[in-house]
Amino acid sequence: MKKETVTDKLIKHFYGITGPLDEYKRHEVDKIGNIAFIWLSWTLIIGNTIALFLAHRYPETMAVAYPILLEVILLGLFGFVIWKARQARVSEFDTEELTEKEQRKLQFAGLKSGLFFGFFMHLWACVMDVWFDGADFLTTLLNPYQLVRSLVSGLFFGLFIHIIIKIRQKHSED
Amino acid sequence: MNRVKEFRVATGKSQLALAKEIGVSRQTINMIENDKYNPSLDLCIKLAESLDTDLNNLFWNR
Numbered sequence: 001m002k003k004e005t006v007t008d009k010l011i012k013h014f015y016g017i018t019g020p021l022d023e024y025k026r027h028e029v030d031k032i033g034n035i036a037f038i039w040l041s042w043t044l045i046i047g048n049t050i051a052l053f054l055a056h057r058y059p060e061t062m063a064v065a066y067p068i069l070l071e072v073i074l075l076g077l078f079g080f081v082i083w084k085a086r087q088a089r090v091s092e093f094d095t096e097e098l099t100e101k102e103q104r105k106l107q108f109a110g111l112k113s114g115l116f117f118g119f120f121m122h123l124w125a126c127v128m129d130v131w132f133d134g135a136d137f138l139t140t141l142l143n144p145y146q147l148v149r150s151l152v153s154g155l156f157f158g159l160f161i162h163i164i165i166k167i168r169q170k171h172s173e174d
Numbered sequence: 175m176n177r178v179k180e181f182r183v184a185t186g187k188s189q190l191a192l193a194k195e196i197g198v199s200r201q202t203i204n205m206i207e208n209d210k211y212n213p214s215l216d217l218c219i220k221l222a223e224s225l226d227t228d229l230n231n232l233f234w235n236r
Contacts, residue, residue, distance in 0.1 A: 020199055022197065023202070023213070024201070024213075025201075025202070089201045089205070
């Protein structure tokens with residue numbers, strides 16, 4: 001079997017593809033990626049031009065509003081990519097079809113991603129507190145309120161990932 | 175309408191077994207069987223070889 005390149009791995013990771021990246025899946029993700037790229041290119045070209053003109057008159061508003069608008073557009077685009085990938089059934093998987101490595105990765109995936117997310121959210125929140133409020137890093141790191149908040153966000157994220165995996169598995173079995 | 179499903183069932187193979195044999199995913203076999211995807215010539219040949227038939231039998235509508 002042909003060895004996977006780094007690009008293949010990136011594509012699989014981005015679109016949530018498990019199993020082989022065969023010609024059908026490659027064809028579909030190329031199509032989805034192209035549509036997303038065209039929309040994003042035009043949005044950025046037009047959006048940046050408008051933002052540049054508006055920035056002369058409203059620099060402070062644009063400095064805050066434009067990045068937020070871009071984030072919203074990107075999130076919308078991610079939603080489109082997920083929807084199209086689901087429609088083309090490229091992100092479905094059969095447990096028997098997975099490699100040993102993929103099966104190992106799938107075990108307790110919700111728990112692992114929850115822990116990962118909770119840990120990094122905690123660290124990120126601490127760094128932000130230190131950066132903006134000048135708080136002591138260790139004090140923020142061990143703050144019980146912050147710890148509980150990170151734990152809860154990790155729990156919800158883990159649960160969300162677990163549900164997503166189960167839905168994909170169920171969809172594939174149907 | 176191709177005859178991939180017909181030949182696959184006749185050879186007693188599941189979609190997953192056929193997919194593994196020719197190095198694609200089960201979804202791809204499913205899409206080909208339902209005429210939702212036109213496979214490349216390379217894949218057509220692999221399918222024909224795996225199902226012990228030729229391209230005419232598998233894809234030619236007469």
